[in-house]
Amino acid sequence: MESLLPPNASPLERALEKTTYSTYQLPLNISDAWDPDKCPEHMLPFLAWSYSVDTWNDAWPEQVKREQIKMSLDIHKRKGTVYAVKQAVKAFGSEATIRLWFEKEPKGEPHTFEVWLSGGLANDRNFQADIIRAIDAAKGLRDEFTAFAGLEAEANVHSFAKARAYQLVRLSGTTV
Secondary structure, three states: OOOOOOOOOOHHHHHHHHHHOHHHOOOOOHHHHOOOOOOOHHHHHHHHHHOOOOOOOOOOOHHHHHHHHHHHHHHHHOOOOHHHHHHHHHOOOOEEEEEEHHHOOOOOOOOEEEEEEEOOOOOOHHHHHHHHHHHHHHOOOOOEEEEEEEEEEEEEEOOOEEEEEEEEEEEOOOOO
16 A cells, blocks of 8 residues: 655554555546446446436436437537437437428428438337437427438349338427
8 A cells, every 4th residue: 555644644644544545445446437438337327417418318228328428528519400410319329311491392491300210229119209309409499300210121132123111100209
């Protein structure tokens, strides 16, 4: 044990240091507690709070929780942009295709957009609701959106034809 006491410390101070040394030994390296990849799972909610994660659910898989924490600062830096919305969806392991109001034919209502979710774990209704909340937190305040979740599959039939199926579900959500 390396002492932190000065050379002129009294024998009583040295005895106190020896008896309390084991009390102050932390079972975790502090730098690991601040790393989303190394932080113990039971401490992730506290790390998420410190990173100001907008949406959190203890029922999420561990990897989703870690991704939410990793991407939180990047999302906060760019809130109100298409990039922030895509990153918010990506943190759930899904991909988002976004079509803004002026990209539609005919043009849509100003300050509206569509989000097409694909891949990842977006098949669970509660999980989709969490994604919608994350999009709502990342989008611009005046923007409104419609979210669609789809399951896409491709298949080659022999070598002469190619089939593509797509299931479309319109999601609706209310924000508080």
